[in-house]
């Protein structure tokens with residue numbers, strides 16, 4: 001897909017968008033980032049990042065900043081040593097801030113917990129001791145499959161503390177998805193819970209682990225947190241209750257320091273092929289990059305702000321801006337377990353009013369949902385504590401931006417649209433709240449210290465007013481180091497398209513002022529409610545069903561979710577017409593194979609699929625159909641009558 005294609009709808013909107021909002025005067029007057037920050041970063045790139053490393057407490061201070069001699073395999077702060085959990089916890093306690101709240105936890109059913117830095121430190125030490133007793137050694141991988149509960153943070157930091165990289169698998173993923181991740185990175189210990197609360201009722205998690213482990217013989221232990229208290233089968237000799245096993249451990253544990261490049265975690269994300277990529281993040285650079293951007297993009301004042309990332313811990317947003325950066329920065333955060341409409345549609349605003357939240361960070365899809373529910377809902381709450389609003393996960397359309405700023409931000413708060421990826425680990429393009437006059441819909445300019453460009457097919461920078469492909473032109477501290485177990489795929493995916501530049505996979509445009517607008521993916525990756533999904537992965541799930549011969553999946557524009565999954569399937573001859581419930585059967589099958597979030601919005605049963613002469617499915621044409629558009633150019637099709645056939649076929653379907 002060309003970036004012009006990807007941004008088709010967006011672009012025409014953008015051309016009419018001329019509003020611009022200056023930073024609030026008082027915020028600008030005491031802002032963390034000023035124009036001078038941009039100048040410093042531009043004048044001395046490495047010096048700037050050496051300076052940022054002082055945000056951390058090192059065992060051995062690094063004398064090197066960037067080692068790019070093995071490009072594209074980067075080393076940051078390579079001769080430094082540190083412990084991630086010590087940086088997130090102990091040092092704040094040692095500095096006398098042990099009583100500061102790290103998390104205000106709101107469970108979906110209404111239970112709450114206030115967890116101070118001192119308490120969290122103790123819990124993490126106990127969990128670290130438990131993992132050590134289970135034989136987890138430095139470098140061993142641990143899988144975490146949990147709802148949004150404080151123990152998820154404890155589990156992550158306990159792993160980090162002993163140098164065991166964690167891989168958190170989103171609790172909404174299926175047993176199969178969990179099993180493939182466990183196998184890919186060779187996990188031997190899993191941390192899970194009996195269940196979590198979702199839309200007012202307990203939803204079991206542990207059965208999915210039991211199912212997954214049938215195909216993962218190397219997993220020796222499962223630690224099970226009791227959250228819902230529901231009936232849970234425990235396998236003798238393998239499964240242990242967290243409250244018993246972790247609860248009995250000592251709260252003493254001296255953290256060891258590890259080299260800056262020691263692996264911190266692996267996070268799986270969808271690529272343009274069926275197999276998810278294990279994105280590897282390491283310790284020093286990742287913590288510097290996330291702590292710095294958290295402080296910069298949100299103008300964070302840790303002593304007074306109450307920060308809320310409304311994202312699940314199972315995604316990179318949860319890792320970087322709910323766990324690591326806020327804790328390293330000594331901030332106070334909200335953690336909310338459930339959905340925004342349980343038990344009522346004002347739940348988020350109630351939480352903001354209750355805790356006097358000052359910074360909210362969420363996804364445009366949530367904002368569009370709130371718009372649909374109506375502004376009278378947030379109007380019923382006192383949201384005056386808010387001073388900065390963040391957005392992440394997909395382009396924020398101007399309407400949503402303006403609604404967010406007006407109804408949630410009282411027309412005063414800057415809206416900070418942050419462009420980044422699982423791979424980048426940290427914000428890359430974002431307005432700075434005290435400096436940038438924001439434009440609704442634009443991510444604006446690279447964060448100070450980050451170098452991005454929009455280039456054409458040949459890798460030449462485009463001019464103002466032109467569109468192209470987004471690239472990163474200099475390494476950055478929180479960048480992925482590789483794809484777990486597949487260095488070649490790392491090189492091929494990100495560094496082969498253009499010489500010496502990181503290919504992000506997004507289309508972008510520079511406006512007349514040179515500000516950047518993101519236009520969506522240019523590969524076979526969809527973005528549904530800010531979740532990244534591969535068309536191929538869903539196609540594979542569909543063809544694994546005995547009734548399906550062939551499948552093609554496209555992302556179609558959707559008012560609420562940004563994109564929606566639309567599938568075209570050809571049934572096997574022996575499946576007949578598949579029966580009246582075939583669509584439901586296939587949707588449920590995808591949910592089971594991948595996750596309920598991967599369920600296609602629509603499945604269309606067709607006789608044929610449009611293909612190029614080389615046999616490639618022409619998704620662009622299917623997207624036209626899915627979005628009810630006039631068909632684009634069909635001249636490269638093997639048989640252009642296929643499209644008419646599909647259209648005629650579909651005319652008879654709902």
Ligand code: WT7
Nearest residue numbers: 392393394395417418419420421422518521532
């Ligand atoms: C893809 C990365 C970043 C954490 C959550 C998603 C899209 C992300 C924006 C934004 C436009 C955005 C891009 C990117 N994306 N943020 N502010 N404006 N697009 O992480 O799952 O790794 O997905 O999400 O297409 O490549 P992810």
